[in-house]
Amino acid sequence: MALLEYQAKVAQEVAIANRIESATEVEIEEYYGKSGDGTVGVSAKQDSVTVGVSGSKQNVTKRIYKFRGMDPIVKENEDSEELKSNQQE
Numbered sequence: 001m002a003l004l005e006y007q008a009k010v011a012q013e014v015a016i017a018n019r020i021e022s023a024t025e026v027e028i029e030e031y032y033g034k035s036g037d038g039t040v041g042v043s044a045k046q047d048s049v050t051v052g053v054s055g056s057k058q059n060v061t062k063r064i065y066k067f068r069g070m071d072p073i074v075k076e077n078e079d080s081e082e083l084k085s086n087q088q089e
Contacts, residue, residue, distance in 0.1 A: 024069030033060040
């Protein structure tokens, strides 16, 4: 399952990169932040033993892409080659 999730994320990033390449205007706003902290403590005294565990987690994620317009994509193929040769005759 993890492999499928990874492949899906890669495909998504490639699609975004292709769209960025073909857009006339791109606005990107991205925030990422992951943080985790944990402690474990043991304290021993003559009369008692104390064990403590604490942890915290912070997660910030925001990802906004705005695409405007699309540059024309020109592809050469056999039909366009025939059209060029017919125009030259």
